[in-house]
Amino acid sequence: MFRDSYIILKKELKRLFTDKRTVFFMVGLPLIMLPLLYTVMGKISQSRSADIRSYHGTVFIAPEMQKESPIYEEFISIIDEQMNVTINEIPEAYIPTAKDLITEKDAQLLITFPDNMDVAYEGIKPFDVHIYYNAASDYSSYFYRRTHEAIGSLADTLITLRLESLDIPTEILTPVTANRTISYEEINLAKKGSEVGKAFGVLLPFIIILYLFVSSMQVGIDTVSGEKERGTLAILLVNQVDRASIIIGKLGAVVCAAFASAISSVIGLMIAGKFFLKDLFRSSAEMSDFILSANQIFQLGILLIPVAILLVSLVLICATYARNSKEAAGLVMPLYMVVLIVSIGTSSMGETVPSWMYFAPFINTVVGLKSIFIKASSWGNVLIAAASSLIFAALLIYFMIKMFKSEKILFRI
Amino acid sequence: MIKIHDLKKVFENKKKGSVSYKEALKGISFVCKPGEIFGLLGPNGAGKTTALRCISTLIKPTSGNISVNGFDVLKDERKVRSIIGFLTSDMKLDGFFTPDYMMDYFGRLNKMTPEAIAERKEILIKELHMEEFRYKKIDKLSTGMKQKTSIAISLIHDPDIIIFDEPTNGLDVITAKNVTDFLKKYAKEGKTVLISTHIMSVAEQICDKIGIIIEGLIKELGTLEEIVKSNNTDNLEDVFFRYLEAQDV
Numbered sequence: 001m002f003r004d005s006y007i008i009l010k011k012e013l014k015r016l017f018t019d020k021r022t023v024f025f026m027v028g029l030p031l032i033m034l035p036l037l038y039t040v041m042g043k044i045s046q047s048r049s050a051d052i053r054s055y056h057g058t059v060f061i062a063p064e065m066q067k068e069s070p071i072y073e074e075f076i077s078i079i080d081e082q083m084n085v086t087i088n089e090i091p092e093a094y095i096p097t098a099k100d101l102i103t104e105k106d107a108q109l110l111i112t113f114p115d116n117m118d119v120a121y122e123g124i125k126p127f128d129v130h131i132y133y134n135a136a137s138d139y140s141s142y143f144y145r146r147t148h149e150a151i152g153s154l155a156d157t158l159i160t161l162r163l164e165s166l167d168i169p170t171e172i173l174t175p176v177t178a179n180r181t182i183s184y185e186e187i188n189l190a191k192k193g194s195e196v197g198k199a200f201g202v203l204l205p206f207i208i209i210l211y212l213f214v215s216s217m218q219v220g221i222d223t224v225s226g227e228k229e230r231g232t233l234a235i236l237l238v239n240q241v242d243r244a245s246i247i248i249g250k251l252g253a254v255v256c257a258a259f260a261s262a263i264s265s266v267i268g269l270m271i272a273g274k275f276f277l278k279d280l281f282r283s284s285a286e287m288s289d290f291i292l293s294a295n296q297i298f299q300l301g302i303l304l305i306p307v308a309i310l311l312v313s314l315v316l317i318c319a320t321y322a323r324n325s326k327e328a329a330g331l332v333m334p335l336y337m338v339v340l341i342v343s344i345g346t347s348s349m350g351e352t353v354p355s356w357m358y359f360a361p362f363i364n365t366v367v368g369l370k371s372i373f374i375k376a377s378s379w380g381n382v383l384i385a386a387a388s389s390l391i392f393a394a395l396l397i398y399f400m401i402k403m404f405k406s407e408k409i410l411f412r413i
Numbered sequence: 414m415i416k417i418h419d420l421k422k423v424f425e426n427k428k429k430g431s432v433s434y435k436e437a438l439k440g441i442s443f444v445c446k447p448g449e450i451f452g453l454l455g456p457n458g459a460g461k462t463t464a465l466r467c468i469s470t471l472i473k474p475t476s477g478n479i480s481v482n483g484f485d486v487l488k489d490e491r492k493v494r495s496i497i498g499f500l501t502s503d504m505k506l507d508g509f510f511t512p513d514y515m516m517d518y519f520g521r522l523n524k525m526t527p528e529a530i531a532e533r534k535e536i537l538i539k540e541l542h543m544e545e546f547r548y549k550k551i552d553k554l555s556t557g558m559k560q561k562t563s564i565a566i567s568l569i570h571d572p573d574i575i576i577f578d579e580p581t582n583g584l585d586v587i588t589a590k591n592v593t594d595f596l597k598k599y600a601k602e603g604k605t606v607l608i609s610t611h612i613m614s615v616a617e618q619i620c621d622k623i624g625i626i627i628e629g630l631i632k633e634l635g636t637l638e639e640i641v642k643s644n645n646t647d648n649l650e651d652v653f654f655r656y657l658e659a660q661d662v
Contacts, residue, residue, distance in 0.1 A: 007521045015509055231505035235566070238469050238504070240495040241522050407472045408425070 001248075004241050008249025009256075016219065016257050026215065026257060027264040034268030052142045057085040057108040059143065060098040069118050074157055078150045083143060085109075099132060108140040109133050109147060121158065194375045201373035205366040206343035208266060212308050213339055215261030216315045217332055220254040224319035225328040228410070243404040247316070247397060254312045255305075262308075296372050299382045303372070306389035307365040311339070313396035320403045320410075342366075351376070358384045361392045414605055415445040415468060415574060420477035422463050422629075437463040439629040440477065445622070447573070450596060450606040452620030454613070454649075456657065460629040461609035462501060465578050468607070469499035481574055482605075495523070498567040501578035508552030512543060512562040515551070516569050523570035530569070537565040540595060557588035564592065568599075575599055575606045581615055593619045613650045623649070625656060632656050 016022055059079070076087065085108070090098055101107040110132040114120070120127040129151060133144035163170050179187055188195070227233040236246055292300070315332055322328035339362050346357070346366040351374070358364045364385035371377040403409045422438040438460045445451035453461045466472045468479055470490040479486040481493045506515055513534070520530035538547055541561045546554055551562060560580075568575065580596070581589040597619055600606045610616055616623050617637055625633040625640070633640045633656070637649060644652045 004522060007518065011510075011518055015507065019509060227507075230507075231503050232507045234471065234501070235504040235506065235519075235563075236522075238471055238494060238497070238499040238567075239519060239522050240491050240524070242491070411472065 001242050001245050004245035005248040005252065008236075008241070008246060009252040012223065012250055012253030013256060016253065017260075026218065026261045030211075030261065030265035030268045031271075032268070034265060035271040038269075038272035048138075052138055054084065055139050055142075057083070057139055057143050058088065058101075058106075059083075059085045059109040059111065059147075060088050060090050060094075060101075060107060062090045062095055062098070062110065062112045063092045063115070069113075071117060071121055071154070071158065072113060075150065075154050078153050078157075079147070082150055083146050085143065102132060102134050102140065105134060105137045105140070108137065108143045111147060124162070191375050197373040197375055201370035202347050204266070204373065205369035206340070206347045207269065208262060208304070208369065209307065209311070209343045209362065209365065210340060211262040211265040212258050212304075213311050213315075213336055215258040215265075216254055216308070216312045217329070217336070218261070219257040220312055220315035221319045221322075221325050221328045221332065223250050223254055224316055225322045225325045226319075228322075229324040233410075237410070244401050247400050247404060251309065251312055251316060251397070254316065255308050258308055258312060259304075292372070296375070296377065299372050299377055299379070300369070302382055302386045303365050303368045303389075306386045306393060307362065310361060310389045310393040310396070313393045313400065314339075317396050317400050317403070320400055359388045361389055364388050414447055414480075414482060415451075415607055416478070416480045417444070417464070417468070418442045418478045420464065420467060420479060421475045422460075422467060422472070423475045437629055438467070438474075441624075441626065441629070441631045442477075443622075443624050443631060443634055445605055445607045447605045448600055448603050449621035450600045450608065450619050451622045451624065452616040453607070453609040453624050453626050454611065454616045454620075454653065455609070455626035456611055459626045461611075461626055462503075462578050464626070465499070465501065465576050465607070465609055469497055469576055470494055471499075495570070496572050497574040497576055498570070498572040499576045499578075500563055500567045500580060502582055503578075504563065506551050506559065506562060506566065508550060511548050511550055512554075512558075512565065513547045515562065515566050519566045520569045525570060533569055533571060534565075537568060540598075541565055542591065557584050560584055560588065560592070564595070573604055575604055577606075577608045579610055580608055581610070581612065589615075613653060617649050625653060627656050627660050 016026070061076075079085065079087065095110065095112065098107060098110045102110060110130075112130045112132075114127050114129075117127045131144060131147050131151075134140040159173070160170055163172070224233070237243075314335055318331035318335070319325075319328040322331055342362050343366050346363045347370070349367075353367050357367045358381050368377065368382050368385040371381065419440045419442055420438050421436070421440050424435045424437055426433045426435060441460070441464060443451070453464060455461050463472070467474045468481065468486065470486050470493050473487065482496055484492045484496070486493050510518070516534045516537070517530055520533065525533070538544055541564060543558075543561055543565060546558050551559060554562065560583075564577075564580070567577075575596070577596070580592050584592065593615065596606050596608065600621070608615075608620070620637065622636055623633070623640060624631045633644075633652060635643070640652055641647060641649060644655070646652060
């Protein structure tokens with residue numbers, strides 16, 4: 001049986017890996033497209049941020065008569081220092097016009113101070129500054145955030161002034177601090193690389209499953225329903241090949257192709273990650289700390305091969321039932337959504353998971369991958385997860401063999 | 414030898430909650446002996462392909478018996494598949510590969526040794542005049558070249574039983590002649606050849622025995638002379654159209 005499967009596997013692999021177009025779409029494209037996509041996205045986002053930061057805005061401040069106030073002067077100096085704006089002091093009567101200009105995006109901000117501001121300050125009473133902005137404008141939103149920060153700085157300055165006028169040391173406001181006299185490296189007791197692994201543990205498991213599923217769909221549907229549709233499957237069925245051999249041969253080829261495509265996608269993502277992950281971690285040293293041991297790489301393989309077989313079996317069972325590739329894609333789509341939701345849901349779960357999760361298909365792989373990435377995996381759980389995936393895959397393959405023997409399914413019209 | 418006794422095939426069609434049945438074969442019987450070419454002659458939808466598909470184990474008979482060289486198609490289906498060479502227009506070849514590669518591939522699947530494959534390949538390529546296109550991609554071949562490739566693949570394991578469904582359909586005159594000569598040669602060598610056709614001239618020229626099948630029933634069975642004589646006419650076409658008119662097909 002396995003001899004025939006091997007012959008079919010070799011032919012299917014030759015079909016997939018010697019066709020330049022298929023190889024390009026399956027392996028080359030993710031390797032080029034993902035880094036390119038994320039780099040372009042990153043560059044666009046960077047240039048947008050730079051544009052917003054360098055934008056020269058218009059800010060209205062009212063009412064005009066507050067000009068002489070020391071608080072007002074302090075605030076203006078902070079704004080001048082921190083923001084690239086032209087400040088227009090306006091009378092109260094001009095406030096509605098200023099608001100209109102902000103709505104129309106012709107100006108970015110209106111700041112109004114209360115009349116009794118100095119009195120309130122002297123009397124140690126709080127006063128409220130109103131900041132009007134346009135949330136639909138990136139420039140206005142940016143100046144709004146910066147003004148909020150300026151108000152915070154103003155508050156700090158005023159507190160210091162008050163304390164100094166009362167001869168009270170400013171330290172009185174900070175009776176206790178945390179980690180001011182110790183470095184971050186000293187206080188963080190996580191295993192080397194496990195912090196980056198935690199972030200990977202949230203992202204990578206579902207991305208790997210997603211790419212494995214998509215690649216299985218791309219190749220698997222054509223391998224069975226495409227062949228049914230083109231009439232190239234029937235010729236195999238009238239030869240002395242066991243139905244199980246046909247399925248195992250085709251399944252093996254699709255698993256190889258799915259792996260090749262998924263690995264290329266993950267590598268593409270990692271290359272792209274060099275660009276977009278740099279903001280996620282404090283230093284590139286943290287990234288380089290994330291190295292999986294040989295044991296962990298072996299565990300990854302033990303987890304991923306069974307789940308790839310399970311995913312491909314799912315795709316092939318739909319492809320076997322379907323009359324054509326279009327119908328197969330329609331049948332696979334809901335399963336794809338379920339697997340995706342389950343994987344995303346499990347990825348976002350906490351570190352401690354109930355033991356039943358290691359028995360549930362797909363959930364077990366996500367949980368297992370997470371444990372490997374955060375360097376907390378155990379061989380027992382990895383083997384349970386792998387065995388569980390294999391048992392489910394074997395069940396699907398058994399049904400697929402039954403389907404391959406049913407003329408009602410194989411010759412559905 | 415192929416022996417068919419009271420073969421019935423009913424197709425079930427489930428659509429929108431209702432089930433309908435189509436009786437494709439209503440109990441046909443015939444025997445196809447080694448050294449002869451048996452032709453199933455009938456219009457489209459008469460049940461020719463269904464009968465051949467049942468014999469080649471592609472589909473299962475609803476009732477009746479089919480024995481191929483003494484092997485039952487239901488009990489010994491793999492054994493049956495190992496001794497037949499089956500060709501039907503529904504079966505296509507993967508256009509990505511060359512005829513040479515496909516012959517190797519099916520030879521290996523038929524448990525042949527590399528030496529036996531190489532030897533058989535050369536014979537078939539010569540007999541079917543495939544030298545020019547053996548290394549070309551199947552996608553790039555003409556209909557006739559593709560048909561020759563299909564024939565070569567179905568016969569790579571040198572089967573004792575040859576079952577061809579409409580083997581000359583869509584072929585030009587020269588290729589069709591090449592194919593019919595090829596079948597005659599194999600019958601002469603003692604192989605059992607069963608073909609289906611709706612082309613009267615093919616049946617007249619190459620079939621030793623003819624079964625006229627209409628609406629799932631064999632209406633006439635015998636040699637060309639026997640059929641013509643028993644119907645008081647001098648050609649097969651008259652007999653065929655009489656049945657068609659009688660059935661109002």
